[in-house]
Amino acid sequence: MLILGIDTSCDDTSVALLRDEKEILSNVVSSQVDLHAVFGGVVPEIASRKHLEFIDIIAKEALREGKADYRDLDAISVTAGPGLIGSVLIGLCFAKGLACSLQKPLIGVNHIEAHAMSIFLERDVDLPFIALVVSGGHTMIIRLDEPCRYSVLGTTKDDAAGEAFDKIAKYLAIGYPGGRIIEEYSRKGKKDHVMFPRPMMDDNTCDFSFSGLKTAFINYAKHHRIDEKNIADVLASFQEAVIDVLFQKTLRAVKKTGIPRVVVGGGVASNGRLREVFQERGKEGGLAVMFSSPGFCTDNGAMVALLGHYYLRRGIVSPLDAKAFSRMALPGFMKC
Ligand code: KG4
Ligand code: ZN
Numbered sequence: 001m002l003i004l005g006i007d008t009s010c011d012d013t014s015v016a017l018l019r020d021e022k023e024i025l026s027n028v029v030s031s032q033v034d035l036h037a038v039f040g041g042v043v044p045e046i047a048s049r050k051h052l053e054f055i056d057i058i059a060k061e062a063l064r065e066g067k068a069d070y071r072d073l074d075a076i077s078v079t080a081g082p083g084l085i086g087s088v089l090i091g092l093c094f095a096k097g098l099a100c101s102l103q104k105p106l107i108g109v110n111h112i113e114a115h116a117m118s119i120f121l122e123r124d125v126d127l128p129f130i131a132l133v134v135s136g137g138h139t140m141i142i143r144l145d146e147p148c149r150y151s152v153l154g155t156t157k158d159d160a161a162g163e164a165f166d167k168i169a170k171y172l173a174i175g176y177p178g179g180r181i182i183e184e185y186s187r188k189g190k191k192d193h194v195m196f197p198r199p200m201m202d203d204n205t206c207d208f209s210f211s212g213l214k215t216a217f218i219n220y221a222k223h224h225r226i227d228e229k230n231i232a233d234v235l236a237s238f239q240e241a242v243i244d245v246l247f248q249k250t251l252r253a254v255k256k257t258g259i260p261r262v263v264v265g266g267g268v269a270s271n272g273r274l275r276e277v278f279q280e281r282g283k284e285g286g287l288a289v290m291f292s293s294p295g296f297c298t299d300n301g302a303m304v305a306l307l308g309h310y311y312l313r314r315g316i317v318s319p320l321d322a323k324a325f326s327r328m329a330l331p332g333f334m335k336c
Pocket of ligand 2 (some may be wrong): 111115135136262266267299
């Protein structure tokens with residue numbers, strides 16, 4: 001089974017070619033980071049225009065690297081949401097055109113679900129497991145019973161974890177995307193320099209709120225001078241607060257469900273300190289914590305192709321008039 005996976009949900013144009021479940025023949029990601037960095041965040045109009053410019057080139061490159069031809073494809077899998085609507089539409093329309101001209105199935109998938117399942121690209125995990133998806137647009141804890149069967153245990157009430165990193169970096173004008181830059185600064189910083197709040201950490205839910213933490217940071221920055229002498233300490237303290245909450249909430253989900261296996265996905269999961277904390281504290285708590293390689297944590301077409309593979313195996317395909325969604329409930333659209 002040869003599936004083309006397309007993701008244009010945000011600012012990466014990604015196309016991958018996957019044979020069956022684990023043979024990634026190619027995974028091409030064209031990042032727009034440099035274009036958006038000058039604005040301190042993604043500009044949706046620019047993102048969709050660039051997807052339009054590059055999607056055809058990236059798809060051809062994915063096929064070339066994978067030594068395949070469009071005619072070899074068995075199906076086309078594509079992110080149908082959630083994401084920036086103009087960006088999602090470019091990938092979806094391109095996929096529809098391919099599906100129509102090649103007379104092959106179109107499979108519209110949920111981007112968050114793809115992040116949660118991306119671990120299977122590299123290894124097997126016993127089911128059920130708890131998935132923490134932490135990206136620029138989402139922070140979610142999901143119970144995964146089997147591919148395509150899951151329930152949401154917790155979600156963010158306001159900003160996503162990655163969004164908090166990005167907004168703080170924008171506020172300090174230290175670059176975009178914020179997560180990676182804040183991680184860099186934090187390596188040399190003292191984690192307990194400032195005791196930032198841990199919003200909602202001690203309630204009984206698996207939900208999150210990062211907007212208050214962002215405000216607490218900005219208030220701190222307004223009342224204290226942040227310069228080259230203390231920036232690493234302040235950012236390390238902020239990063240630690242985010243990671244603390246993420247771990248405690250995941251632990252709560254584990255306790256509530258009695259499932260001691262945790263998979264962490266999404267762009268923020270490429271953070272080295274987060275991986276360290278989850279591994280160390282997870283071990284103390286008897287949890288098995290698993291991560292994808294950083295390249296499969298951030299947006300990629302391979303995870304979309306994989307999810308398409310699972311959908312197709314269950315006979316789920318999308319009509320050629322499938323819609324794009326900026327928001328998409330989980331579970332919901334095209335649920336198996
Ligand atoms: O999954 P992703 O590539 O795209 C979305 O679906 O949003 O995640 C992007 C997010 C951005 O907010 C970015 O700042 C964050 O992931 N991120 C990180 C790191 N690398 C990317 N956050 C913390 N530490 C990192 N190393
Ligand atoms: Zn993503």
